[in-house]
Amino acid sequence: MSLIIQERPFDHQVVRNLINSGLNPILARIFAARGIETNEDIQESFNNLIPPFSMKGIAQAAEIITHAILRKEKIIILSDYDCDGATGCALGHEALYKLGADIGYFIPDRITMGYGLSPKAVEALTEKSRPDWIITVDNGISSIDGTRYAKEKNIGVIITDHHLAGNELPEADAIINPNQPGCYFPSKYLSGVGVMFYFMLAVRQYMRDQKILSIESQPNFAHLLDLVAIGTIADMVPLDRNNRILVREGMNRIRRGVAHPGVIALFKVARKDYRNATTHDISFLIAPRINAAGRLSDMKAGINCLLASSETEAYDLAKILNSFNNKRRVMEVAMRDQAMSKLADIPIDKKTVVLYDSNWHPGLVGLVASRIKDASQRPTIAFSNCGDGLLRGSGRSTSTINLKKVFDIIDSHYPKVILQYGGHSSAAGLTLDEKNLSDFMGAFEQVVNQEIKNAIISEEVFTDGSLNPNDINMGLIDEIEGTVWGKDFSEPVFCNQFEIKNIKIIHSKHISFRIKHGAYTFPAMQWNRKTIPDSPGRAIYQLKSGRFGQREPSLIITAWEND
Incomplete structure (x- = not known):
């Protein structure tokens, strides 16, 4: 390779202007190469955020949830089991509680229920706690069957998601997703927690407009921005102007020591001074510890850590997350070594890598796929066995191959080979019947072969x-x-x-x-x-x-x- x-490349005149405004010459060059033209572009405040009500579906959803709160109806947040989902769930739970909601949360079991708002997740949720409303966070835009099943059980559904939509949308009561058809919200790169934060701002604004809240009585949601920053960085969404404002405000709260007790505790167990926190620290120290709970066990520990009200409770939960992360590292190394051995058997002229091991942990296959993609510079999918004859896979792709588009093409040309899928251009997940693995491998290779010209993409x-x-x-x-x-x-x-x-x-x-x-x-x-x-x-x-x-x-x- x-x-x-x-x-x-950068505009030399822009660099001169930035230097004249007081910027370090090297930083001026760095910023100009990233599209920054003025010092104000870097220093924009929270007041410069895009307004919430410019997002399709958000006004309708805010009205629905406000009436649900006033009627004391039970609301359950159904979360994804990664860091973006966990921070979004914790944020939504805390905000709705402060707005007076009867609120709880539910995380589907990765192995038995699969991803997102599935019929199995709805069934388990109704057996445990009969809700009036389900609000998804960081999932739901592909949950056609799960939404239909919830509606059959007279449960209202509001979807908050940021993943790319398929050809069909679920028949939810409201959908909030900047990437859904017909949504002209200027930023298409909000994370799952970012979408939930916008939703909570809209609910608060609607309650204020209806005289349910006043400026004086409304809860302050600025304290939620540390969660927005962590989830946004962890999900690796592009940092456009809007996301930079959200992340900068959240990072400032962390550095000032006014973040959630759970966030401060995570820095402590990671042996990192939160006062000097960087986005790199979030990516490599904080997010992996939150993610470890969802990968190896139950994301409840991660969400409860973020929701902890006392330093003692937060630190106890952070230590549990730290223990999960240490175990995750050991397991990941073993799986990665096995995957590298399997990679050696794949012909160099193949344009894709598909790996499967019945003993691999389903929560770690995404990490394995990422490592193998980096090593091979080819789109990679790693599968684990999730029982009942099903395989669950996680894929990672190179910069030139849109993985979600590849899955769309396979689903269109080879119906029923993929049972369920979703994700982004660079990372996506899917479920197959084990008997269809060989057919999928052939289809995946064929479609990717049509999308690229070179067998192995040069690293740029x-x-x-x-x-x-x-x-x-x-x-x-x-x-x-x-x-x-x-x-x-x-x-x-x-x-x-x-x-x-x-x-x-x-x-x-x-x-x-x-x-x-x-x-x-x-x-x-x-x-x-x-x-x-x-x-x-x-x-x-x-x-x-x-x-x-x-x-x-x-x-x-x-x-x-x-x-």
């Missing part, structure tokens, strides 16, 4: 150019780490020629060394590399503050090209 390194890396030795300093690093980064507004990476000194291999799988750049030397680390790179060479790297709390610049090498 070849590595194509390109520098992000965009950088923010090179840095002079004296540019690598803590002042720049502090500014970078204090900025909101995410998908389509990615954390800056740089490219320079370096010499290597003092190489150490850590735990037989990482390398630590010092790099020489002019008259300066800096500590550097490259994860998951067992071979020693040649020196000198060209490195793709990110800047980080020193390890173990040291205040010195450090480089994380993401790729190395030998001269």
Whole structure:
């Protein structure tokens, strides 16, 4: 696989304007390459958010839920079992409780009920607690049968989701999804928790308009923004202008120590100071601990941690999540090694990778698919056995292949091969009959083959150019780490020629060394590399503050090209 390194283009006049407004010249270059034109684009406040009522279905849903609250009808939030779903569920539960609702939540069992609002989930929910209303969060847009079954049982359904809609929409009482047909909400990239936050703002506004609440009596929903930030970052939705505002406001609350007790507790068990929290910390420290509950057990522990009202309760639950995450790491390594062994048996000229092991944990196949996709640079699906002759798979795709579109084509040309599916362009899930696995593999290979020209896609890396030795300093690093980064507004990476000194291999799988750049030397680390790179060479790297709390610049090498 070849590595194509390109520098992000930028408008030099925009850079000059940003520098004149007081920005660091390097940050000005970084921001200009990401479409920022003025300093105000970066500093926009919460008041600049797109108004809630510009989203299709939200006014209707706000009216429905307001009347349900006034009639004391029972409302259940039905959540997905990932971090986006968990934060959205916790946010909706807390907001509706403060608005006076009789509110509870329910998470479908991943193995026995599958994903989202399925008929099995509705059946289990009605046996446990007969609700008047179901509100989905981060799921539901594909739940045709589940919605119909709920309506047959006289349960109202409001769907809040952000996933791409299929050809048919469920017959819900209201659908809130910026990606549904006919919705002209300007931002199409809200996460599941982002959609739920907008819904809660709309309910509060409707109650205010109806004189049920006043400005003085209404609950303050700004304290929910830490949950919005975590779910948005975890789900890797593009950070457009609207999402950057949401995430920045939420990160500021975390850094000020006014986040939920559960969020603060998660930082503590991760041994990270929340006062210096970065979006990178959310992605790699906080979200995995929340996700671990849904992957290995029950997302209740994650949601309850986020809903905890006391520091003691929050810390006890955070320790449970930390334990889940440690167990998840061990299991993931074993599954990844098995998957890599299976990958070696797949011909190099195949354009897809489909893996199955009856012993794989269904909550971890997405992580396995992600690792194998990175290793093979091919769209990858990993399947586990979920009983009753069914396989549940999780897919990850390269930047050039829209996985949801591929599944749409397969479903259209090969009906009933896929029983259920949903997701995004880069990540999606599906359920098959085990007897159809071979047919699916053939269809998947054929459709992807039509979508791409090359058997293995070259890895293209965009950088923010090179840095002079004296540019690598803590002042720049502090500014970078204090900025909101995410998908389509990615954390800056740089490219320079370096010499290597003092190489150490850590735990037989990482390398630590010092790099020489002019008259300066800096500590550097490259994860998951067992071979020693040649020196000198060209490195793709990110800047980080020193390890173990040291205040010195450090480089994380993401790729190395030998001269």
